[in-house]
Amino acid sequence: MGTILKYQDGREAVVQLASKEKLSIEVVQTGLQIQQLKFYGLVAASVVARWSREELPDFFRLFAADQPPHLFFQEAVSAIKEFESIEALKNHIASTRGNHAGTS
Numbered sequence: 001m002g003t004i005l006k007y008q009d010g011r012e013a014v015v016q017l018a019s020k021e022k023l024s025i026e027v028v029q030t031g032l033q034i035q036q037l038k039f040y041g042l043v044a045a046s047v048v049a050r051w052s053r054e055e056l057p058d059f060f061r062l063f064a065a066d067q068p069p070h071l072f073f074q075e076a077v078s079a080i081k082e083f084e085s086i087e088a089l090k091n092h093i094a095s096t097r098g099n100h101a102g103t104s
């Protein structure tokens with residue numbers, strides 16, 4: 001069934017492995033099909049396997065906070081190919097957001 005992420009604006013993202021080689025990300029507007037985006041990134045299962053069941057949703061939340069939907073998917077799938085761990089991704093995001101990121 002996949003991992004379902006719910007956002008304050010009513011969107012829900014369903015993240016799941018579509019096959020051994022593809023990660024499927026689908027976003028729907030709750031109750032209405034106003035906005036539906038599907039993005040299939042060619043992500044090797046061995047890459048996805050680096051991320052735990054708890055980390056993968058966190059990974060997508062990091063992108064959802066600042067990205068418009070059409071960029072969110074492209075950047076998220078690109079990044080999952082690039083980064084070895086959630087910590088590496090968090091460090092990268094913190095460094096790119098610079099001084100306005102604040103402390104956490």
